[in-house]
Amino acid sequence: MILEEWGWSTDFAEAFALWNDGHHVPARVIRGEKNYFRVLSSVGELTVRFTGKIRHHAGGRPDLPVVGDWVVIAPQGQQRGTIVALLPRRNSFSRNISGRRKGKEQRAEEQVIAANIDLVIIVSGLDQDYNLRRIERYLTLVSSSGAAAVLILNKADLHPDPEACVKEVTRIAGTTPVFVCSALEPLQLLPLQHYLKPGQTVALLGSSGVGKSTIVNGLLGEDRQKIAAVSSSDGKGRHTTTHRELFLLPQGGILMDNPGMRELHLWGESNDLEESFADILTLAQGCRFRNCSHDHEPGCAVQQATAAGALDRDRLANYLKLKHELQALQKSRAS
Ligand SMILES: Nc1nc2c(ncn2[C@@H]2O[C@H](COP(=O)(O)OP(=O)(O)O)[C@@H](O)[C@H]2O)c(=O)[nH]1
Ligand SMILES: [Mg+2]
Ligand SMILES: [Zn+2]
Structure with missing residues (x-):
């Protein structure tokens, strides 16, 4: 069936079951325009908008549909429809766009x-x-x-x-x-x-x-x-x-x-670095202090590794930069 080709799976089918009343169809958002989306549904490709209701229910922008989302559509005729709900995401990509709006405080967004x-x-x-x-x-x-x-x-x-x-x-x-x-x-x-x-x-x-x-x-x-x-x-x-x-x-x-993105500020948590900087985290287990910042503390195994040439200084600097970025984000989200 066509929806499976587009990535439909049992998780989405379970979530859609609530809406399966004959008036709604599931669809995947395949393209986003300014005021509408193109979606691929079991009744074909449709141009859809989202209702004010979903905008209202959405706690903020993160809950609004994006490309790749599975959504519930109320079809109108052969080519149009409205998005009435967003099915739970399996995963998503986010970035922090704080500071992009002029005149606003730099709150994480x-x-x-x-x-x-x-x-x-x-x-x-x-x-x-x-x-x-x-x-x-x-x-x-x-x-x-x-x-x-x-x-x-x-x-x-x-x-x-x-x-x-x-x-x-x-x-x-x-x-x-x-x-x-x-x-x-x-x-x-x-x-x-x-x-x-x-x-x-x-x-x-x-x-x-x-x-x-x-x-x-x-x-x-x-x-x-x-x-x-x-x-x-x-x-x-x-x-x-x-x-x-x-x-x-x-x-x-x-x-x-995807279009290229000029600013790519992270949206995540500090432990997201565990995979991308696994080498540094392994080294850090040898530091004397558990909360070592790998800056100037005595007994820092990470600094020792850079001194010995086993770890690139620029990589360490970037790790610390990304870590601070994620910590600042966490603070801003908590406030
Ligand atoms: N020399 C060279 N040019 C490439 C290669 N791949 C893409 N390009 C050129 O790079 C430019 C940008 O490619 P595009 O696919 O539009 O990049 P996008 O912005 O990442 O989608 C185009 O002029 C391509 O022809 C490559 O492997 N070698
Ligand atoms: Mg391109
Ligand atoms: Zn250290």
């Missing part, structure tokens, strides 16, 4: 980016985009969401020694698999096929211009997504993908293309 993702493909470009610290931030973000991750170093053709980058990234990636490719050569995307499975939702995340939409087109086997023309001066693509969107792959599986 959650923005849910996408929901119900099984795997995230974090894409980095082996051009000016290449940045280990940004990769660490993405890995932490994915870890907060509970989805699995794979790392792709794209634009291998633009780098003199892509294998050296693979080695470097593998060192910070923990158990996350790392691939290198040039998306301009679709054959190089073959290893990714292994991660695309019927009913599974795979999201591509990464800065603008790294080649996410090129990868989507390569995997779809057709040019569905517009690709940015790169200006030769800075190697950066323009924002061509302005919408988050789900695509059904011909061989099964669902892909989510």
Whole structure:
């Protein structure tokens, strides 16, 4: 059945049972526009809006539907409908957008980016985009969401020694698999096929211009997504993908293309770093003080590791930065 192809599962079916009265259908949000959504339902693709009621019931923005969500629709005719409820999410991605609104105090504010993702493909470009610290931030973000991750170093053709980058990234990636490719050569995307499975939702995340939409087109086997023309001066693509969107792959599986996000402040908890910085947390068990800040305390095993060259100083600095960011977030949420 079509809904299963789009990721429908027994959990969602159980949640929908409450609404199964003949007047409602379940649907997946496949594209978000400013004032409406495109959803895929058992009665076909529909353009829907959400009712004031759901806006009212939603405690805040995090409860409003996003791409990837399963929702309950009251269809109106063949092509339209309204969203009357949001089915519980299996997982979601959020970022902190505090400070984005001018004139408001810097209070933490959650923005849910996408929901119900099984795997995230974090894409980095082996051009000016290449940045280990940004990769660490993405890995932490994915870890907060509970989805699995794979790392792709794209634009291998633009780098003199892509294998050296693979080695470097593998060192910070923990158990996350790392691939290198040039998306301009679709054959190089073959290893990714292994991660695309019927009913599974795979999201591509990464800065603008790294080649996410090129990868989507390569995997779809057709040019569905517009690709940015790169200006030769800075190697950066323009924002061509302005919408988050789900695509059904011909061989099964669902892909989510995303626009690049300039600011990616974390929304999560400090223990989200346990996966993305497992090496540092293991080292920290050897520190003399349990609450060691790994800054200047005596008997700090983490500092000893950086002095011995076993741990990169920049990685430690980034860990501390992300930790402070998450602690500040926790404080702001508690206040
Ligand atoms: N040289 C090179 N260019 C690439 C590669 N992949 C994508 N591009 C180019 O990078 C630009 C941005 O690609 P796009 O897919 O729009 O990036 P997105 O913003 O992440 O979706 C386009 O001009 C692509 O043709 C690659 O592997 N090598
Ligand atoms: Mg794009
Ligand atoms: Zn320490």
